[in-house]
Amino acid sequence: MNIPDGLKYTKDHEWIKIDGTTAIIGITDFAQSELGDIVYVDISTVGQEVNEHEVFGTVEAVKTVSDLFMPVKGKVLQVNPILDGSPEKVNEDPYGEGWMIKIELKGSTDGLLTAAQYKELIGK
Amino acid sequence: MEVKQIPLNDVHVKLGGKMVPFAGFNMPVRYSSDIEEHMTVRNGVGVFDVSHMGEFTIKGPHALDLIQRVTSNDASKLVDGQAQYSCLPNENGGIVDDLIVYKIKDNDYLVVVNASNIEKDWNWISKFNTKGAEMKNISDDICLFAVQGPKAVDVLQKLTKTDLKSIKYYHFAIGEFAGVPNVIMSNTGYTGAGGFEIYVNKQHAEKTWNAIFEAGKDVNIKPIGLGARDTLRLEMGFCLYGNDIDDTTSPLEGGLGWITKFTKDFTNSANLKKQKEEGVKKKLVGFKMIDKGIPRHDYQIKDASGKVIGKVTSGTQSPLLSVGIGLGYVASEHSAVGSEIFIDVRGKSLKAQVAKTPLIG
Numbered sequence: 277m278n279i280p281d282g283l284k285y286t287k288d289h290e291w292i293k294i295d296g297t298t299a300i301i302g303i304t305d306f307a308q309s310e311l312g313d314i315v316y317v318d319i320s321t322v323g324q325e326v327n328e329h330e331v332f333g334t335v336e337a338v339k340t341v342s343d344l345f346m347p348v349k350g351k352v353l354q355v356n357p358i359l360d361g362s363p364e365k366v367n368e369d370p371y372g373e374g375w376m377i378k379i380e381l382k383g384s385t386d387g388l389l390t391a392a393q394y395k396e397l398i399g400k
Numbered sequence: 401m402e403v404k405q406i407p408l409n410d411v412h413v414k415l416g417g418k419m420v421p422f423a424g425f426n427m428p429v430r431y432s433s434d435i436e437e438h439m440t441v442r443n444g445v446g447v448f449d450v451s452h453m454g455e456f457t458i459k460g461p462h463a464l465d466l467i468q469r470v471t472s473n474d475a476s477k478l479v480d481g482q483a484q485y486s487c488l489p490n491e492n493g494g495i496v497d498d499l500i501v502y503k504i505k506d507n508d509y510l511v512v513v514n515a516s517n518i519e520k521d522w523n524w525i526s527k528f529n530t531k532g533a534e535m536k537n538i539s540d541d542i543c544l545f546a547v548q549g550p551k552a553v554d555v556l557q558k559l560t561k562t563d564l565k566s567i568k569y570y571h572f573a574i575g576e577f578a579g580v581p582n583v584i585m586s587n588t589g590y591t592g593a594g595g596f597e598i599y600v601n602k603q604h605a606e607k608t609w610n611a612i613f614e615a616g617k618d619v620n621i622k623p624i625g626l627g628a629r630d631t632l633r634l635e636m637g638f639c640l641y642g643n644d645i646d647d648t649t650s651p652l653e654g655g656l657g658w659i660t661k662f663t664k665d666f667t668n669s670a671n672l673k674k675q676k677e678e679g680v681k682k683k684l685v686g687f688k689m690i691d692k693g694i695p696r697h698d699y700q701i702k703d704a705s706g707k708v709i710g711k712v713t714s715g716t717q718s719p720l721l722s723v724g725i726g727l728g729y730v731a732s733e734h735s736a737v738g739s740e741i742f743i744d745v746r747g748k749s750l751k752a753q754v755a756k757t758p759l760i761g
Binding site: 313315 | 429430433434435436438627630631693694696717719722746
């Protein structure tokens with residue numbers, strides 16, 4: 277299970293990579309492997325400010341649909357354009373090409389988990 | 401409820417199967433990827449361990465009477481070595497379960513039922529067994545391997561002298577398979593991809609499983625999980641009990657008129673006959689998404705004006721077509737192939753079209 281050290285995590289299995297006032301968000305390797313083949317990523321919150329823990333979109337695997345939760349309060353700037361045609365990138369490269377949204381930070385990042393804390397949460 | 405293990409549980413864990421509780425059993429939902437496993441069955445050959453399914457033998461001079469009494473299809477039409485899809489209607493217009501009836505010979509039948517309904521079906525059939533047919537629940541002794549896909553027959557033929565190509569759809573033979581006697585080789589399945597279902601006593605199950613994988617090695621045979629089983633059956637438009645049909649849906653509403661034969665009396669047959677004559681108010685239909693989106697169980701179905709006309713009972717993204725597909729009940733006036741319907745996908749009304757099954761046809 278790949279849980280890179282440089283990222284922050286949530287108990288809802290999102291990762292966030294903070295870079296100054298913006299951040300990139302996706303789902304973890306653990307999340308993609310639990311979901312199975314991802315066939316559709318549906319995010320229609322671009323331009324909106326979304327609160328911490330609120331839903332910014334949904335991810336659909338063959339068998340299930342799951343909500344995507346904001347790790348921190350932020351304004352959604354962009355959705356990864358590659359996911360429209362190639363949602364399987366979330367399975368293949370969850371921390372790279374399979375990223376989901378770019379946001380402008382609008383709130384505290386204090387509640388996030390470190391890689392070690394996230395590993396403990398998922399029992400790896 | 402206690403979760404039971406199927407006899408080859410450890411084999412599946414070793415193969416990397418992700419085990420999840422399903423119908424009271426820990427079952428492999430996938431080994432690698434749902435889509436890859438799905439395509440393996442559509443294009444090559446894959447093996448499902450569906451040993452959770454239930455099997456009852458019904459024997460003796462009153463066996464056929466009992467089967468005719470509780471099932472909707474006409475089992476008197478079966479010849480030795482023939483199987484029949486059927487259902488157990490309840491007394492209130494719904495369905496206790498769907499099942500397959502195998503005629504081994506006169507006075508000797510096997511019925512195969514859904515894992516989640518083993519006890520319910522046993523009690524139900526027993527209730528009508530007033531003349532003393534000999535019933536036995538052999539579910540715990542039997543393993544069932546569904547070997548499915550266009551390459552299945554060639555692989556299996558290596559393991560038996562029985563000429564599999566001569567066994568027609570919904571027929572079976574009993575013989576030696578992989579060195580094991582008394583194996584049922586049944587030309588049935590739940591995928592529409594062709595292939596056989598192999599019923600073997602659990603004491604020979606691992607040997608049989610290994611022999612099948614050895615025989616299929618050169619064509620890249622793979623174990624397939626329940627995830628792909630569901631997408632495969634849904635592409636064909638096959639019902640899943642508990643989703644698409646249940647205690648409250650009538651066989652006629654559920655599109656099972658073709659297995660509801662009024663050539664004999666059976667549970668609730670008078671009312672069902674009346675329903676057939678009067679016509680049903682809702683019907684189970686297959687549909688394909690036109691707008692991008694994936695239908696899911698319990699999503700509402702609406703008409704163009706936004707009025708609710710039914711609900712989705714099964715839905716997924718078709719791995720073969722890469723579009724959303726589903727089954728659902730709609731008011732009968734919307735059930736014709738080609739009808740435009742709308743699926744409420746989390747608040748968005750997405751366009752879909754009623755389609756004939758198989759949905760990949």
